[in-house]
Amino acid sequence: MKFRTFAAFVGPSLLLMFLFIAAPLASVLWQSFHITKPVFETVSVETCTPGFPSQICTTEERTIPQLEDGKVVTRTDYVGWQSYRNVLEPDRAAAAIERGSWSDLMTIDFWKALRFTLTFTLITLPLAIGLGLLIALAVNNALKQVRGPVIFVSLLPFIITPVIGALSIKWLFIGDGIMTAMLERWLQQDIAMFAQGWTIEILMLFYRVWHVAPFAFVIFYAGLQSVNQDTLESAIIDGASRFERLRYVIVPHLMPLIVFVSMIHLMDAYRCFEEVIGFSSQAHRISLQFLTFDLMTPDDSGNRSISRASASAMLTMIGIALLLIPLVRKTWRDHKGSSA
Amino acid sequence: MSTPRALRQSLGLRLTSAGFLIFWCLLAAFPIFWIAVMSFKSPVDAFAANPLDVMIGPETKAKGHGLSIPDIIVLLGAIYMVWRVSAKGLPRLIAANAPEGWKWLWWIGGVIAIGLGVVIGFATIPPVMAGVNGALGALGEPLLGLTTEHYRAVWVDNEFYRNFLNSLLITVGVVTISLTVGTLAGYGLARSGSNLAFWLLIIALIFRALPHSVLVAGYLPWFINSAEILEPIMGESAPTLYGQPIAVIAVLVSINQPFTIWMLRSFFQNIPAELDEAARVDGCSHFEAFRRVIMPVMWPGVITTGLFSFLLAYNDFLVCALLLDAQNQTMVPAITGYFNRETTTTDQVEAVAAAVSIIAPLFLLVMVFQKQIVSGLTAGAVKG
Structure with a gap:
């Protein structure tokens, strides 16, 4: 069988496997080192309530997600092994092993x-x-x-x-x-x-x-x-x-x-x-x-x-x-x- | 033909062997049989501690729902008929009547016809039998408690048919696409002895072992944001793939490809290569040879592989649960909605009825396609 005929027969299947199996694997690897979070901004809001003799106004700082065209702005950062640490919790695991406490390790x-x-x-x-x-x-x-x-x-x-x-x-x-x-x-x-x-x-x-x-x-x-x-x-x-x-x-x-x-x-x-x-x-x-x-x-x-x-x-x-x-x-x- | 004397087994051994077999059959069938019984009883009976109460269902009977002796006879007759038709009648009918090359269509049509027959029987026989029982007097008194109210609640009140239609759409899509793509690839791989083909098969083997959750973790962010990602290419009409059945079909087809091409390849290897070589000598191209010579003889393998594709798509929980909206689920993930609710025992029995509804088509499938399933399982193993 010539290579081109072979490619024509196998092509559609390979394309599917590449798109939906190989590419997602690469994507997962990338995602595990990055975190996407909404961008927060700190705004000072002045709220006034009617009072006597003058209104009582307080200013407080609030953290709210930044909006653009009504959508939350997100940012993706490289975080290194952070996500792996969040999953493995090495400190707690090490502490549990040091104490020799199996049940503590099993809480992770x-x-x-x-x-x-x-x-x-x-x-x-x-x-x-x-x-x-x-x-x-x-x-x-x-x-x-x-x-x-x-x-x-x-x-x-x-x-x-x-x-x-x-x-x-x-x-x-x-x-x-x-x-x-x-x-x-x-x-x-x-x-x-x-x-x-x-x-x-x-x-x-x-x-x-x-x-x-x-x-x-x-x-x-x-x-x-x-x-x-x-x-x-x-x-x-x-x-x-x-x-x-x-x-x-x-x-x-x-x-x-x-x-x-x-x-x-x-x-x-x-x-x-x-x-x-x-x-x-x-x-x-x-x-x-x-x-x-x-x-x-x-x-x-x-x-x-x-x-x-x-x-x-x-x-x-x-x-x-x-x-x-x-x-x-x-x-x-x-x-x-x-x-x- | 008599067995040689030395090979003959002692009575004890034969009894142990038969006893073990009976034990295994009970073990295999009992949980399934039991939930089928439970689904027809009122909640008090279904969760009774005494097995006899579950079987006979005094509470259900007291409410006036039950089976009389004629009912039981008709029911057993109907079950026997379905078994007869699907295990014996349909294969014989197809062997006698179906034109070569169209058998697969007859198989599919036959299964759908039997399924429809069962559903219609389920809907029409009870009213008829109610009339018969009324006419019979004392003989028509209910003997076993039985009620179909939970099925009515699940399918009519809770609109389970929506989930059924979703399942239908996804399974039909997955089976057709994965067979179309898979037969081409399987044929190509079977007829090419190159190292490249071997490595492709090895990669497919590795892909088969991947946990599905790993793959779904790769899709989720892309599918949720697909409208924005595709906008530069497709403009305003860019779809959000999350929640689309078409996206789930594509995912399930791809997840299923490694298995499909391995299986179809082993079927194609059993078709002698001389067959398409002869067609090539007569002046066919590879594709013409595939269409005219291979396609008419490949149906047994395709039906078997199609069955396993069907099972994968129909039984899938993980992919559908994560990639479809909760309002738009297929049947298997939808059932978790019932048993997570489980506030009352009625909810529980409804969950049981939904579960039995889901596995009923599979039951029919095993009856009709038992031979193909067994041959499919062994084809992969014996070939290595």
Whole structure:
């Protein structure tokens, strides 16, 4: 294919990706070092109230936003690392670490979000992979006739809107919802699932595993169809038990798929966001992406802290970059291997 | 064909495996099934601590809303019919009747027809059944409490259909544009073995991993001030992009591009290159070859990719919540308005009803397109 034809085919897609992905990234980087603020001016205002014998006049200095053609004048300044400092709060964090007080460190939004996002990602990873593998093995073991309906039911948690998936689990536990009532009867004590952070966190972890396991299941199930039967039979002849066959034949066969699902899961779980909305957990648990979202939402006076949001976005990106380096290196090696 | 004896499993193992499968199916379906049940009950029943009360709904029944035995039979029959038609009937109909190259249109038309059928049934069957129940006397007495008042409140009183129309506009826009742009790019990338194509794919992979909030942070200031920025170029008619559905469509299409081109590329790689080479030998240009030879055979891949584009646009919360006005939202962000209000239990059940309304179309989609979804998920993985 000639370069010009190639460019014509790929051009529109590249243009879109450049305009709406690459350019905004550059913009975010720039914004994180600049702050746009309205320009204030100090004016002295004389207010007079009627009095006797003469009016009483007071002069006071007021700071008001400068107007031009009825619009607030704004100025953009370079502020260096200021926004990053506002997000990271290094002084408070250092003080908290010096005192060895974990709970003090967790009062700073960024560190709280980082802690949650990392544990969330790492705990859900093995659970989702394990559950997906178990379902795949069980479906593979089941009768042909039931496989279709089982796959249909299994796809539901994966396909439904994430916010609503989270809500549907929340509604089972909210107040005296049936699951809470059941737990209370079983444990003989009063339970409020949404009054403290760790119970919400368990529900959030549960939701994510519930949501991702079907994806892992479908991929592994497809992989199971191509397991080499001859190898399995020779393993049996060699006297391998069922568990050993799983451990030494099936899992190695699925290994590339397990790596693939893990990579996708790490990327997606690190971007965790919908759980916070669905479970309304912002008072107790926030994720990195939610932190950026929250800074961008207008506050009570209608201001969006774009600069701080950009700084927090750039900090989130560091984690993504760390995740991606091994992936890109592996793809590059595969590419070189296949073209050589 | 019998399995070799050594591969046969013990009874215990088979029972454990089947038991686990049943457990998983319950776990997967239960929350969704439960909110569907809740949405049809009066608030007291919906949030009752006893599961039986939620199922049977005594309070709802006491208010005179309920299902009699004939109602239940008709309802189960209707559910079975929808399942039958979407999982079996529609694929068979299309395989038998649809002309080659137009199957995709039949699929879309079929889904819309089933969806409309369900909505019309939802609106017309209850009055008819009310008449039937009246005529039957004792047999027509309500047995299960059930009310559709929350759906009426959500869709009619709260004008949820506005949010629905917004969602519709955005999803249709995203799916059509991202498929048009994506098929061209996917074809180009699949047929070019150059290093450049490889690097473009790697960059797309990196873009796929970016958190959406990072990108939105990049758009927000530009979109809010776009009228001033574009004024020198476009004059007085320069639009403020913030709050415009068209801007959200452009953003979602772009966010979705990396995934779309990866997926379509792997589908195009499965179409033998000899096919377009033959067309080229016969004197077609690359574009003619694409239009005459590739387009007729690419529909399975396009439908699958379109499904995933649809899901992304339909399920999106973050982009729509930040780039659209609160008054002009799509369905998913609009629902937060309900559960943040949540002052009364009626509000809560209305939120549940809105949530069920949002996922109902997805349910239909999985029924019809189960095969395509599975093939789409595996296409990316097995190819690497």
